[in-house]
Amino acid sequence: MRISNIIRSLFLTVFIFVCSVTFFAVAASAATYYVDEAGGNDSNVGTEAATAWKTLDKVNSVIFQPGDQILFKRGQSWTGKLWPKGSGTENSPIIINNYGTGNLPFINGNGNESAVYLYNQEYWEINNLEITNNNGVSSRRMGIYIVNQDGGTLDHIYLIGNNVHDIYGNNVKDGGGSSGIKIRTIAGNVQSKFNDVRIDGNTVGPRVDRTGIDVNSDYWCRPDSGCTGANNWYASTNVIIENNYVTDVGGDGIVPMSTQGAIVQYNTVNGFNMRSGTPNAGIWAWNADDTIIQYNESFNGNSTKDGQGFDIDYGQSRTIVQYNYSHDNDGGFILICQSGGSKNDGGIVRYNISQNDSERVFHLIGPTTNTKVYNNTIYLPAGSTTSPIDAGSWDGYTKSISFHNNIWMLQGAGTWKGLNNVANFTFSHNTIYGQHTAGEPSDANKSTANPMLVQPGSGGLGRSSVVGYKLTTGSPDLGTGVVIASNGGKDYWGNMVSASSSPNRGAYNGSGVAASLDKVVNGGLESGTMSPWxxxxxxxxxxxxxxxxxxxxxxxxxxxxxxxxxxxxxxxxxxxxxxxxxxxxxxxxxxxxxxxxxxxxxxxxxxxxxxxxxxxxxxxxxxxxxxxxxxxxxxxxxxxxxxxxxxx
Known part of the structure; x- marks a missing residue:
């Protein structure tokens, strides 16, 4: 018995030692590789700055191991397609980044389908590159293109801090079209998706066609999206798109598609729908459930072919659009739509601010159901002909929607359209101040008194510029809203919203602030004289x-x-x-x-x-x-x- 125990002990000791050596060997295999276009040589080992590689071809020929890093030298540029091989692991992703000083490493795809590419690879992080893809001829092309085809679930794709611009792509929509950054699942023999996608802190634009950032999949067919074929919907999960600046894109700004629980937050979209000539919006999702779109700014949308800052499109359930700032969009603040054979149910639009949006603030089209719109603040300037709500038909009109606790500050406005066609339309505890135009809905608890906003119309660039939409002391909209169940718990500025006490109307739920501190005299020059300028x-x-x-x-x-x-x-x-x-x-x-x-x-x-x-x-x-x-x-x-x- 004692001999047996001794043998067992010796076996365990040897086993632990072997495992430790094996673990050390795996950990030690991770290497850092340097790439220097000016001073490198592909015959070098690449593992020190002094022995850097030179070309993309060399990088593309290597199967990298978990934990490896590939560092491109700042101030250098490469032409062609970057496609390194291999995959990382959960605790050891493969990382692309840079070293040295100067401008970001510059990669020009020069007309390839993409400038940076991964295919059926996972646990990759691509950081801090400058990327273009332009050879003077428009075709289907991307800046960064990540593809899953028969890969099953691919995990951990992080794209952080890249500058993607001048992607001279076509203007085809969705999977077949061009994008600055595209995460794509292509149908094959194995149902596939992505999990743990983070697109963070990138600049996309100017001159990007067609879409700024999109995640899409061929596994999209389900009745919710209007598809009558075999149901193969297989949604990507844990998708986060945040802190990106998207500007001057030909079509859509940011669009997650075929996702479950995606979060789109703290992004700025400045200038969308610039060239495609087809319907596009700033930030929206499609065929995606439980999407949260929050803390974003969307403006300078071009064209009224959609042209809204935000959109709850069809093929969706329980999308939440909250704490966003929409302004100066040709098509309006938000589209809520559905074709007759699809689904758009349970959307929520709350605690947003819309300033100077055109054509229609809320565009309702198609038989959507159970949408809740509450505690938003809307400002239209003098001379505006924007419709506060425009309800149209797409295989039928909106079936059910409610508006509560919203403030419309209407210095100018067009007519309210189509609301008599909405089967179940609830409109209660709203404030409409200024212009009262044809079609304005009745509301037993409506206020037409001045809501006493700090300085309506004074919002500038950035979500923090809208202090003018807080309520001042003595406002009739303080504490006169109706309680909304599951209200999110806070307002645009982060003030608490009670689950039981009456809230304010509009996007601000704090206590009244001091009256307008606008100290500019004759700021609009309407005295006709310079004084006191x-x-x-x-x-x-x-x-x-x-x-x-x-x-x-x-x-x-x-x-x-x-x-x-x-x-x-x-x-x-x-x-x-x-x-x-x-x-x-x-x-x-x-x-x-x-x-x-x-x-x-x-x-x-x-x-x-x-x-x-x-x-x-x-x-x-x-x-x-x-x-x-x-x-x-x-x-x-x-x-x-x-x-x-x-x-x-």
């Missing part, structure tokens, strides 16, 4: 080229400015907003602030049409004033400014 060289007030109203500041040929001293509180943060335009793009006009106890700040505007400028600043500990200005440094052209506001 002062002229330096070329400024005057003219009764043409106004953004709103009748008057604007004109800066004529040469250097000149208009300035105003405003009284402010010390140690306080303010945002100055204003609109300006210039007749010569090479002669920018500045909106700025100085003499406030800190470093002068300004924003330059080069557009020939009125563009919003926004500057946030904090007054010094003893500063009680600041000088704001609109300034043209030089040039023979003319510039104009209008609608200046300062809010705390």
């Amino acid at each position: 002062t002229n330096w060289n070329t400024a005057s007030v003219v009764n043409n080229n106004a953004r709103s109203g009748a008057y604007a500041i004109q800066l004529s040929s040469g250097q000149g400015s208009a300035e105003q001293i405003v009284s402010l509180a010390p140690n306080t943060t303010y945002t100055l907003t204003g609109y300006a335009k210039t007749s010569v793009s090479a002669q920018p006009v500045r909106i700025g602030v100085k003499n406030f106890g800190g470093t002068e700040q300004y924003v330059s505007i080069t557009s020939a049409s009125y563009t919003l400028g926004s500057v946030t600043f904090t007054t010094g500990s003893s500063s009680t004033s600041a000088t704001i200005y609109v300034y043209k440094p030089t040039g023979s052209g003319y510039a104009y400014g209008d609608d200046f506001v300062i809010v705390q």
Whole structure:
């Protein structure tokens, strides 16, 4: 018995030692490889900066092992397709990144289907590359293209901090089309999907056709999407798309498709639907359940072929759109749609802000069901003809939708359309202030009183610029909303929303704040005179080229400015907003602030049409004033400014 125990003990010792050696060998096999286009050589071992490889061909020829890193030298560029082989593991992904100083490593796909590519690979992280794909001929192409075909479930694809631009692609939609970043599952013999996808902190654009970022799959067929064939829907999971900046894309901005529980958050989409000529939206999902779209900004959507900042499209259940900022979109704030043979059920639109969106704020089309729209704040400026709600038919009208606790601040508005065609339409405890136009729905608990917003219409760029949509002390919308079950627990700014106490109306649920701190006098120049603005060289007030109203500041040929001293509180943060335009793009006009106890700040505007400028600043500990200005440094052209506001 004692001999047996001794033998067993010796066996265990040897076993543990062998396992330890094996583990050490696996861990030790991970290597770091360097790639230097200028100073490298493919005959080198590559494992030190001094012995770097040179070409993409060398990288593409290697089957990398778990834990390996591939580092491209900053300031260098490569032409062709990057397709390294191999897969990592859960605890040891393979990582692409960079080393050295200077600009990001630059990879030009030069007309290949993609510039960076993975096929049936998993546990990869691709970070901090600059990527283009343009050889002057439009065709199907991507910047980063990750493909699963018969791979089953592929895990852990992270794309972080890349700059993808100038993807000269076609304008075909979805899987067959071009994208800046595309995660794609292609049908084969094995039902497949992705799990644990993170697309984070990338810049996509300008000049990307057709889609900025999309995740899509051939395994999409189910009745919810209107497909009458064999059900093969197999959704990708744990998809997170966050902190990305998408600009100047030909079609859609960000679209997860065939996903379950995707989260799309903290993204900015600036300029979408620019070239495709077909329907597109800023941020939306398709054939995807339990999607959360939150904390995003979407603006400068082009065209009314959709053209909305956000969209709850068909093939979806329980999509939530919350805490987003939509502004200046040709097609409106949000589309909620469904074809007759598909499904769009249980969508929620809450605690969002829409400013200056056009055509229709809410576009309802098709027989969608059980949508809840509550505690949103909508602002339409003077002269707007935007329809607050437009309900149309797509194989039928909306079947059931409710609107509660929303604020419509309508300085201008078009008619409310098609609501009599909605079978079950609930409209209660909403505020409609300003213009009352044809088709406005009845509401026994409606308020038509001024909601007393801090400074409506003053939102600039960024989600934090909308302080003007908080409610001031004494607002009739404080605590007069109706309780909504499962309300998400917080408002746009993160204030708590009770499950039992009456909430505010609109997107703000905090206590009333001090009345508007707008200290700009004659900010819209509607007095017809400069006072209290002062002229330096070329400024005057003219009764043409106004953004709103009748008057604007004109800066004529040469250097000149208009300035105003405003009284402010010390140690306080303010945002100055204003609109300006210039007749010569090479002669920018500045909106700025100085003499406030800190470093002068300004924003330059080069557009020939009125563009919003926004500057946030904090007054010094003893500063009680600041000088704001609109300034043209030089040039023979003319510039104009209008609608200046300062809010705390």
